[in-house]
Amino acid sequence: MPIIATQGLTMRFPRVTALDDLSVAVEPGVVGLVGANGAGKSTLIKILLGLLPPTSGTATVLGLDIAREGLRIRESVGFMPEYECLPPDVSATEFVVHMARMCGLPPAAARERAADTLRHVGLYEERYRPIGGYSTGMRQRVKLAQALVHDPKLVFLDEPTNGLDPAGRDEMLDLIRRIGAEFGISVLVTSHLLGELERVCDHVVIIDGGRLLRSQAVEAYTAASGVLTVEVDEGRDVLGQHLFDQGVSVRPEGRFLIVDIAGETTYDLIRDGVADLGLRLIRMEQRRHHIEEVFQTAPPAPQAPAGTVQQGAPR
Amino acid sequence: MSTSTIHDIGYRHYGGRRNGRAYVLRSLYTHNLRAAYGLGRPARAKIMPFLLGAIMLLPAAGSVAAFAFTKEPDALIDYSAYANLMQVIVAIFLATQAPVLASRELRFHVVPLYFSRPVGHLDFVLAKLGALATAMFALMAVPVTVLYAGGLVSKAPDPGRQLLDYLGGLAGCVLFAALLSAVGLVVAAWTPRRGFGVAAVIAVYMLSTGFVAVVQGIAEARTNFTLSGWIGLLSPFNLVEIAQVRLLGAEPTVPSVPSGVTPGLVALALIAAVVAGSIAVLYRRFRKAGLS
Numbered sequence: 001m002p003i004i005a006t007q008g009l010t011m012r013f014p015r016v017t018a019l020d021d022l023s024v025a026v027e028p029g030v031v032g033l034v035g036a037n038g039a040g041k042s043t044l045i046k047i048l049l050g051l052l053p054p055t056s057g058t059a060t061v062l063g064l065d066i067a068r069e070g071l072r073i074r075e076s077v078g079f080m081p082e083y084e085c086l087p088p089d090v091s092a093t094e095f096v097v098h099m100a101r102m103c104g105l106p107p108a109a110a111r112e113r114a115a116d117t118l119r120h121v122g123l124y125e126e127r128y129r130p131i132g133g134y135s136t137g138m139r140q141r142v143k144l145a146q147a148l149v150h151d152p153k154l155v156f157l158d159e160p161t162n163g164l165d166p167a168g169r170d171e172m173l174d175l176i177r178r179i180g181a182e183f184g185i186s187v188l189v190t191s192h193l194l195g196e197l198e199r200v201c202d203h204v205v206i207i208d209g210g211r212l213l214r215s216q217a218v219e220a221y222t223a224a225s226g227v228l229t230v231e232v233d234e235g236r237d238v239l240g241q242h243l244f245d246q247g248v249s250v251r252p253e254g255r256f257l258i259v260d261i262a263g264e265t266t267y268d269l270i271r272d273g274v275a276d277l278g279l280r281l282i283r284m285e286q287r288r289h290h291i292e293e294v295f296q297t298a299p300p301a302p303q304a305p306a307g308t309v310q311q312g313a314p315r
Numbered sequence: 316m317s318t319s320t321i322h323d324i325g326y327r328h329y330g331g332r333r334n335g336r337a338y339v340l341r342s343l344y345t346h347n348l349r350a351a352y353g354l355g356r357p358a359r360a361k362i363m364p365f366l367l368g369a370i371m372l373l374p375a376a377g378s379v380a381a382f383a384f385t386k387e388p389d390a391l392i393d394y395s396a397y398a399n400l401m402q403v404i405v406a407i408f409l410a411t412q413a414p415v416l417a418s419r420e421l422r423f424h425v426v427p428l429y430f431s432r433p434v435g436h437l438d439f440v441l442a443k444l445g446a447l448a449t450a451m452f453a454l455m456a457v458p459v460t461v462l463y464a465g466g467l468v469s470k471a472p473d474p475g476r477q478l479l480d481y482l483g484g485l486a487g488c489v490l491f492a493a494l495l496s497a498v499g500l501v502v503a504a505w506t507p508r509r510g511f512g513v514a515a516v517i518a519v520y521m522l523s524t525g526f527v528a529v530v531q532g533i534a535e536a537r538t539n540f541t542l543s544g545w546i547g548l549l550s551p552f553n554l555v556e557i558a559q560v561r562l563l564g565a566e567p568t569v570p571s572v573p574s575g576v577t578p579g580l581v582a583l584a585l586i587a588a589v590v591a592g593s594i595a596v597l598y599r600r601f602r603k604a605g606l607s
Contacts, residue, residue, distance in 0.1 A: 049431050052606060071433050075333070079431035085424045089356050101342040102432045104333040113329055120326060130357060146428060151329035183326040 001063055003028050003154055003186050004048060009057035011043055011210070018043040019054070020210040026188075030180035032197030032204040032218075033190040040210040041190040042082060045156045048188075049074060062153055075103065078147035082158035082190075085143060088132030092123055092142045095131065096149050103150035110149075117145045120183075121175060137168040144175065148185070155179065157189040161196060169196070176200050198222065227287045228259040230270060233280035242273045258287070340438045343429075347446030350419075351412050360415075367408045368454055371401055375458035379465025391466055394484025395565030398455045398491045402552045405495065406520040408454055413499035414512030416443050417597075421604050422507045430605035440597040444496055444590075452492035459484050483563040490555045494586045497593035498551060504600045523550040531571060544573030548585060558582040 005025040011018040018040040035041050046052040048061050050070025059066045061073045086095065093114060100110035118127045121141040126134070131142060140160060147155050160176065161169045177200045180187050191197050197204055198218060206213040232239055240257050243250045246269055249260040259266060267284075274281045353360030374392065381390040398405060420426050429439055463481040471477055502519050503512040527550040534543035547553035547569065559565040560572045561579025572578070 046606060051430060074431060075433045077431075079428070081424070081427055083424055085428055087419060087423045087425055089360060089419075094355055098342075098346055099428060099432070101346075102339055102429060102434055104335060104339055104433065105329070106332055106334060106338075109329065109331050116327065150333075150432075178326075184328070 002026055002060075004031075004059070004061055004188065006059040007057055009044075009047065009059055010055045011040070011047060011052070012055045018210050019047070019057075019207075021057070022207065022210065022212050023057075024205055024212055024215050026203055026205065026215070028186045029202035030176065030187045030189065030200055032201035033188055033207065034192065034194055034197060034204060035190075035207040036192055039192075039207050041207065042158055044207075045079070045158055045188070045190070048156070049077065049079060076153045078150065078152035078155040080143045080147040080155065080157045080160060082162060084139070086131045086139055089130055091130055092118060092127040092134075092138075092145070095142065096145050099146040100149040105150055113149050113151070114145070117149045118142075120148070121145045122171070136163045137165075137171075140164060140168070140172060144172075148179070148183075152185060154186045154188065157187060159190055159192075161191065161193070173200050222288045225287050225289050226261050228261055228266070228270070228284060229287050230257040230259055230284045231255060231282040232257075232274065233282060235277060235279045238277055239273055239279055242277060243269060246273070261286075336433070336435070336438065339434055340442055343434065343439065343442035344446050344449075347416050347443050348449055350415055351447055351450035353415075363411045364408065364450075367404055367411075368457070370404050371454055371458050372461060374401065375461040375465070378462060379469070382466065382471070383469040386469075388472060391471060392462060393566050393568070394459050394462060394480050395487045395559050395563065396568045397459050397462065397484065398488060399552055399556055399568050401455075401458075405451070405455065405491070406517065409451065409495050409499040410513045410516035410520070412450065413447060413496070413503040413516055414506070414509045416447050417500045417503035418507055418509060418512050421504065421601075422509070426601055426604040427606070430602075436598055436602045436605070437594075439601055440594055444500060444594065444597070447496040447500060448492040451496050452488055455488040455491060456485055459488060483559070483565060486563055487555065487559040487565065490558055490583075490586055491552075493590050494551055494555055497590045501593045501596050504597055520551070524552065526550070527553055535571065540571055541573065543571040544578065547572065548578075548582060554582050554585060558586065 002025040007023050009019050009022040022040075022044070033041050033044070043052070047054050048059060048066060050061075050066045050073050053067065062076055064073045066073065090098075096114040096118060097110050100113050101107065105113060118141075121144050123138060123141050123145070126138065131139065134142070140163075144157070144160065147157070157176065161172050164172055173196060176187060176189055179185050180200070180202070189197065189201070194204075198221070201218055203215070203217050204221060205215040230239070236252060236255065236257060240250050240252055243257075243259065248262070248266060248269055251258050259270065261267075270284060349355050352364045353362075375397070378390060378392045381387075392400065420429075430436065459481070463477065463484075466477055467474065498519065499516050502515045506512040506515045527546055530546045531543045534540070534546065544557075547557055553569055556565075556567065556569050557572055558579050560567045561576055562583060
């Protein structure tokens with residue numbers, strides 16, 4: 001059963017159309033939702049929480065209808081907003097306990113779960129100090145803890161790596177992967193950075209201007225591209241010429257040679273070429289696609305005059 | 316992840332009980348009530364409410380002491396007059412604490428976290444109003460109770476009459492608490508910064524009281540006592556006073572109160588309307604904030 005399914009979801013505001021006939025279904029796991037700022041990611045989350053009725057279309061979350069069963073959805077999901085949402089004058093413990101009670105957890109269970117969750121997100125002694133004195137990284141952890149404290153089946157994480165330094169970003173991504181893998185909680189995580197999501201997600205949904213651009217498993221984006229990267233110590237051009245003479249499609253790129261794989265023989269030709277020329281081979285690997293390439297090739301070729309169409313722009 | 320995690324026993328799912336709406340509403344009410352007195356907050360959040368609470372008690376304690384020594388019945392302050400007598404302190408308490416409940420969570424964008432959970436918009440508003448009203452009631456009712464208890468201990472005459480007056484006084488405190496909290500929360504909810512909220516609540520109090528005093532002065536100079544009495548409905552303290560005097564049999568403490576039961580009923584209806592209206596306004600305000 002899909003954890004989230006939308007059919008023709010449309011959200012129009014007086015000035016903008018935030019979502020335009022969006023139909024998508026995703027299975028349990030860590031799902032990335034990607035789009036530029038203003039692509040409709042936050043609006044989609046508000047609609048899925050049952051807080052904002054869509055202009056048209058329907059959606060279900062955990063099999064519950066957003067229009068009729070909003071309350072039941074909110075009981076079993078967690079939400080980490082993109083913006084600052086913490087009162088500065090209470091401690092993280094006090095705040096997370098309160099948020100647990102707001103989900104109906106009895107007092108003792110709320111305290112226990114809050115302590116557990118704060119430990120899982122990596123807040124220790126500092127959780128007894130008022131939040132006002134926390135660093136951005138610590139605040140993000142508190143925001144994450146309040147979304148997880150009631151043990152939801154699904155969490156919505158809106159731009160969780162926003163404002164973090166590279167180390168904090170890595171730790172946050174690591175946590176997200178653990179939430180999906182170890183905690184067994186499905187995650188919908190938004191970001192405008194594809195590279196991040198490639199590292200943690202099972203499935204990536206890309207929206208642009210409120211429209212679905214693509215929705216598929218991460219492997220599908222990063223599948224082998226049918227291209228070999230070859231790196232030799234010296235004599236790149238010599239090897240390139242040698243291969244070209246034997247009818248191999250090859251082009252230089254930086255310090256590497258990019259070779260189109262025509263079949264098993266391609267590998268043999270490169271091996272023999274390197275050996276014949278007495279070069280030192282450093283690496284030879286299948287190049288994989290990056291999700292980013294979706295944005296470079298995907299805008300489904302607007303019927304522009306042939307002269308301006310750019311195919312496979314160099315990276 | 317970190318090398319310092321010694322006791323990492325992995326993630327445990329929660330299979331225990333999840334309580335329903337009544338529990339959430341009660342927790343929300345308690346949380347707000349604690350916030351109104353700065354409990355669970357740093358020490359400086361407690362200074363104002365407890366200082367004002369102490370100041371509220373001083374005249375009551377002094378009055379009881381004076382009565383115990385002199386046995387002069389007049390030395391004991393009227394129960395129903397107490398809140399009006401101390402109205403400046405009550406207004407300051409309202410001005411400093413209403414923003415704590417109304418605008419703090421708006422300013423720091425905490426509100427959406429509530430509505431992304433099983434918390435209803437109406438419950439959220441009722442819990443806030445109920446909590447502030449309870450805090451205000453405690454502020455006024457505790458000194459009144461001190462007066463009553465002091466009177467009992469030092470054997471004030473006519474205990475039956477004292478009890479009735481005391482209960483009437485408490486009923487008046489309920490009206491004060493409900494009306495003032497409703498007005499204070501609405502004003503504070505529209506002023507996102509705490510400092511402005513304090514100033515705005517004080518301004519509403521001063522302007523309404525000042526306006527009524529001026530109109531009453533002019534009306535009395537022209538011997539128009541009807542207008543002088545009715546205009547009192549426009550200031551919160553005076554409004555409750557009219558209801559107290561005409562419905563609960565309290566002694567008037569303001570210069571003019573319109574005569575007959577009708578003004579009392581009108582005053583009561585007006586209080587109810589203000590409270591209902593403020594609930595409606597707060598509902599819309601917080602609902603909108605929940606979507607920001």
